[in-house]
Amino acid sequence: MDSMTVMVRKQTAADQALRLDNQICFAVYSTAHAFNRVYKPLLDRLGLTYPQYLVMLALWERDDVPVKDLGERLFLDSGTLTPLLKRLEAAELVKRTRSTEDERVVLIALTPQGHALREKAKAVPQSILAASDCTVGELLAMKDEIVALRDRLNAVLGE
Amino acid sequence: MDSMTVMVRKQTAADQALRLDNQICFAVYSTAHAFNRVYKPLLDRLGLTYPQYLVMLALWERDDVPVKDLGERLFLDSGTLTPLLKRLEAAELVKRTRSTEDERVVLIALTPQGHALREKAKAVPQSILAASDCTVGELLAMKDEIVALRDRLNAVLGE
DNA sequence: GAGGATTCAATTGCGAACAATTAAATGTGA
DNA sequence: TCACATTTAATTGTTCGCAATTGAATCCTC
Known part of the structure; x- marks a missing residue:
């Protein structure tokens, strides 16, 4: 086995690995988008985007929770959640109120319409x-x- | 089995289904984000975002291709790709040239730096x-x- | 060849997603 | 108590992702 053969084999292994990791991560990435596109027409009827739907799912399980709590459950931070929650508030699905016990905390609670939407979502x-x-x-x-x-x-x- | 029991069971089934589908789609969604976060520090060294990395992976396999071709391979449309490709062009990793055969088509080709980046990406x-x-x-x-x-x-x- | 449909990329507008920073409230240690 | 660190949301700026529209080039049918 000469040095040329070794070099070629090394390149091939690296190329394979590059392709492998591409495919696995890309598989997850592209499947997430495919799900999103399937959800879109269904969620349009609820007036929700997919991330908003996730937030509502979380709130239907437990609401009156801090933004941070939602973030930990959904793996999202305040930079994503704050504007999203403001849009849900504008749609009158949630109410945002600052906690009296700890004024740093903003509690997210469902409105009656927010609770009611759960039936449609079924x-x-x-x-x-x-x-x-x-x-x-x-x-x-x-x-x-x-x-x-x-x-x-x-x-x-x-x- | 009285009507109350039936109602309760129906609610439970719907709740289970809602929870089930949440978990599956959310699993994919949150895993895609987790991958993204793991990739970030690695790709920072290459000066690429994850979607840009995907485009480069596609181009390393075959370049000198229309935007539409890239879109089909990555499940993305021109609204996403056009600005992304302009950023890659600004970084001098790709060149965008209008096809002489069909002036509607923009061909994406790797620059020497674009080809060279492949070694780092390994x-x-x-x-x-x-x-x-x-x-x-x-x-x-x-x-x-x-x-x-x-x-x-x-x-x-x-x- | 002319008219109309189709294709392709670009553009616009909106909603995520996140890094980095800010500001306010709370907690902690000397 | 007072200084300092920590926690919590909000803000700012950049980059995706996509729907809808635009405009130019090409194709197709007559």
């Missing part, structure tokens, strides 16, 4: 399930794998 | 692999599943 999941053309079991298994990957990535970030 | 994949804390085989298997899901979603969009 039509969304089955449409997504249909579009994915997967069984619930398959999706759950994939979800667990993806979440495990995400958590490992976030663990590295936390170091 | 250091990126191994860092991502390490951060993911997965084997190559695991990542490849996940990638295939995710791509299959993406393609099914995109198929629904194409109808």
Whole structure:
């Protein structure tokens, strides 16, 4: 095996790796966009964008929470959430009030319309399930794998 | 089983579904962001953002291509690509020239610096692999599943 | 060849996403 | 108590991502 062969093999390995990481990260990236596009017409009827829908999902599970709490649940920071929450407030779906106990904290609570929207939103999941053309079991298994990957990535970030 | 029981069960099923679809789509969404954050410090050294890195990866595989071609490979449209490509041109990594055969078409070609950046980029994949804390085989298997899901979603969009 | 449809990139406007900074409130240690 | 650090949202500036529109070039049909 001469030096030329070694060089060629090294290039090939690097190229493969470059392609591999491209495909995995790009797969997640492009699938997120594909989901977004499938959600769009469904969420248009609710008057929500996908990130706004995520915030509403979080609030339907537990509201009257600080912005920081929402950020930790959704992996988003105040730079993203503050303007988004102001738009939800303008749409009269949430109310933002400063905590009396700690004036640094802004508490996000659902309005009656915000609570009511939950009923409309119940039509969304089955449409997504249909579009994915997967069984619930398959999706759950994939979800667990993806979440495990995400958590490992976030663990590295936390170091 | 009285009517009250039926109602309660229906609500529970809808809630489960809402929660399920949330987790799957959100898993992909939040993992894409986690990847982005892991890539950021690595790509900063190359002077690229993650979407710019994707464009460069595509061009390293095949350049001298129309904007439309890049868009199809990356699932992005001209509204996203045009300003991004202008920034890459300002960074002298690509050159944009109007095709002489068809003046509607803008061809994207790598500059010598654009080609050269590929060598630096070879250091990126191994860092991502390490951060993911997965084997190559695991990542490849996940990638295939995710791509299959993406393609099914995109198929629904194409109808 | 002329008229109309189609294709392609660019543009505009809006909503994320995030880094970095700011400002105010709170907590802590000497 | 007072200085200093920390916490929490908000703000600013840059970059995506996409819908909708525009304008130019090309294609197609008659």
